Amino acid sequence: MNHVDGNALAGPLLELFGVDMTTATGRCSGCHDVDLLARASVYISQMGAVIHCHSCGIVQGVLVEIEGAMSLRLPGVALVTSAAE
């Protein structure tokens, strides 16, 4: 199965944050690249989603849903900035 991109996480992250996060920006703590969530590489499995930096490939985040509750770890993101209105 190929990876997809951050567009695919719009729904789960809407539940977590209450806003559409595809245009939110993340700064990679590995290579310091700054880009929109929609451009990240995302691997989806039965367990959840793993978010990789589109530039350097490090794991930026892991999203899992257990019994309807969403949890997100962001070990590879130094800064998240919401999209300007």
Next chain:
Amino acid sequence: MSSTVAPGKVIWHVARVSAVSEETPTARRIELDIPTWPGNDAGAHLDVRLTAPDGYQAARSYSIASSGAGKRVVIAVDEVPDGEVSPYLVRALEVGDELEVRGPLGRFFLWVPSDEREPAPVQLIAGGSGVVPLYAMAAAHDQHNDGSEFRLLYSVRTSGDVFFREELDALTHTTVDLNYTRASDDATAPPGRLTQDKLAALTLPPESHPRIFVCGPTPFVEAVSGWLVALGHDPLTIRTERFGGTA
């Protein structure tokens, strides 16, 4: 468009299937009636969630072919062999059935009419069923023409695999180019994979500074976006949506 979800606002909607029809031999067009739907801009997607009798749930994302303020939402689903959700939607779902849908989603991949006096041209590039959100953009542009030039390059296996054939033919403000990868009914255009040279010949040049939307299987989107940058397009003008799958 405000992206804020107000407290108590519905995220999961109950959708009722109002019509189904064969789109291609492997895909189906599904029309949904969603009373709580807030409307959507062109290019948005939604998530469909199915729940088995034992409580097991599976959700998948599908692009929306319709746009505007209405409560009627159209999707077109290509069957993924061995898939968990698409075989049910393509083969078993019937008019009157109910589905849970979450959306509208995907602020990154939207087209809305520009209020600029000379809006940038727009180049749409689709691989296979990736045409669905791009068709929505072209149809919205036909309805709300903001004066921008629109072009669609659609790469698809054969003429029988074309989604929205009649609707694409009826577009009056979008130039549509088809690239057939497996079999062509045009003797002057033999079938074959899209290449950087074909892409250059069939899309707006970098000098016209188009806004570009690319949607398709991941290998298609990776190849096309790489070629676009090699041809001189600014990466920031390219918006991409990958749905996995195979080339």
